[in-house]
Amino acid sequence: MENPFEIINQRLGRIECLFENINSIISNKNINTAYPELIDVKALADYLKVSTSFIYKMTSSNQIPHSKKGKKIYFDKEKVTNWALESSVMTQEEMQDVANKYSLKRN
Template sequence: MSNPFEELSERLLNIEKILFELNFRDNLQFKSSNSSHPLTVKEAAEFLNLAVPTIYSLVSKRKLPVNKRGNKLYFYEQELSEWVKTGRKKTLHEIDNTAFLTKGKSQVS
């Protein structure tokens, strides 16, 4: 017969795991439901891990997607994420593949 304390401990661990997973899912749903919520300058700076003056500088240079109402600036996480993705640098492997494909096309033509 197994130790009742071990069985109890195992059951508690399973309950903790289930509660953790439920809490994690709830947090994801909360974040995704608020993704259309506009961010302030400070929140955008925190989201991008940049200083607030850097945000203002990028906005003034029209490099950062922004919405403006009166004197207030608003940002959306989706647009900020896309902006970050557009700055992606290719890996050496991707550059080599592109060069290889381009070189092959010019010889075929």
């Protein structure tokens, strides 16, 4: 019959190993997410479901956030997503709420 303290000690050792593995995975994930996810024109066109010529037109008129390195154009996916969401149109309900708040402030 095994000593119950040895069994507990073995299990604690396995738990420590699992925690170390989890900690290393989390550390690696934090390192990888420190850099922005860069995508090219084709990937951005696919992501936004528009043509590449539309993307080039937007970059030439500086209407979309981008970076240039030589002849290559890169986009930070998070910045482009935020840019796309900035341009959202209010629903009828949202416009009504704004109008109601405005009229309450005036009175």
